[in-house]
Amino acid sequence: MQKCYLGIDIGSISTKGVIINQNNDILYSDYIWTEGNPIDAVKRLLKSLEKNFDKEKYQIVGVGTTGSARKLIGTILNASIIKNEITAHAIGTISKYPDIKTILEIGGQDSKIILVEDKIVTDYAMNTLCAAGTGSFLSSQAKRLNIDVKDFGNIALTSTNPTKIAARCTVFAESDLVHKAQMGYKKEDIIAGLCKSVALNYLNNVGKGKKIKSPIIFQGGVSKNIGVKKAFESLLKKEVIVDENGHLMGALGVAILAQNEKEINFDFNITNLNFTTIGVECDKCPNHCEIITIRKDNKLIDAWGNRCERGAIKN
């Protein structure tokens, strides 16, 4: 029986899972849409991982969760470790690219830069409250231009003369885009301009003041857009790596972290249990905390969201 570890990265848009062995090799992996329901997404993910999983040969002894729903899913799966996505992404990437110095990441709602020196993270930055230039911005612009966001990158590559589009703010970028289209600029030039503005916006906001050293890797959903990758390369004048498994790095990282935790016995049966979450508003003080309660087969297993003891919900 070989020991292996499960890592799950539950993002706002997609849920990723990997099962690795003790040498950090990915044995199984999968990737599905979260569709606004993280519990259901994880159940579907586990079912699909279980289909190929060799139960005679392997036993899962560690589970890690990361991503924005890490706490919820971590509680349900009784995970050995729950870790933030920045640390998880860095550790996953470093395990595959030990020399990496800079990780650029643009996801559905957020973007971040992670600087690595000698295999440890030394600095990072995340976008602030504003989601300008992230994946959701690109997909809404694609809709406006009536093209599939998947074709975005390839169309951008056909342009020889990218249009200048204001990159500072989504609202301005959008009005700029409409204006340019009405002036008669070609579609591919506008699309290439958009890709460039995403890269420029990222470097001016998230990457502001950071020393971007090679080797550089580009991750997150937007990294699948070759137009943005090329825009980064031309702006930085450096080569940018895009790994085809880039989306799995967070799940991989948290699976690696689970190796150092106390061993547990993970059972796929969990997918048959009935988990529900109920939000309640505490009315014991003017704060009106929104408390989320997690129930397994109608029995309360955990609750959080309260700012003080008064709102603590107990069994």
Next chain:
Amino acid sequence: MELIVGIPRALLFYKYKDLWLQFFANLNIKTVISPKTNKEIIDKGSSYVVDEACLSLKIFMGHVDHLQNKCDYLFIPRVACLNKNEKMCTNFLVLYDLVKNTFEDCKILMYNVDVENNEYEFDGFLKIGKTLGFSYFKTLRAYQNAKKYEKEKRRQKYLLETRKLRSPHLKILVVAHSYNLYDDFVGKPILEYLESQRIAAICSDITTGDEKVNTSISHSIYWTYNKELMKIIEDTLNHIDGIILISTFPCGPDSLCNELIIRKIKSKPILYLTCDNNASDTGIITRLESFIDILKYKKERSTNDQQYN
């Protein structure tokens, strides 16, 4: 009938509470302080000021609202200038007018400090004494006594915070104006989280507050409170593992000064958090968690290196 003075638990209250409360106590004046910031106070405060005002000012107005009909006088300080050639954030200049024009029926206890126009701290208290009907000498004694009390409190606070610099755990300097640092909706949850992670969080409000400070981080910055914060960074830099800057959206002085700090301080990792009333805790916790991870890995690495050498 006994006179009651209401003091909003916001803005400069956190910096001068020892001085103010002791002064009123020495004169046997009853004070009532608004409760800790809660959601209702923030929502109420936001409804009184323009959207562009900073969160801290919105919180202040919520506290003022809470004190309506609960006191005879509202204590609304106007602190325009503390040192010659230095400035304060305009919020501290306009509080009196803002409150007066928002709550028309309220009676305000006027307290004005404007050193550039020769109105010193004592002059401010003298005016309060006069309004409330106390003699010059009685006010002077109450002020001197309160000043002594404040000095002792500050000394204790300084010792408490600097002791943390010798902690064996990770040491993070948390830099923020005291009204943000100790507010129950802005800085408090961050300090509590750091404590739960066994981090020695050194609070930045440990200057004497009365002497003019100079900082090598910038010679041209003229905001008194921001200069004090920069000075603390400079003084503790060699004893800490990292810095967290907390600011409320959209603070003018902080947005310039924190940018400056980030550009000038290269030897320690810095995390810059901007708080707004709609931001949920999760975004803040994710950033704090990963920041602590970085510091932990760095520290482990450097202790390992030392062992090998």
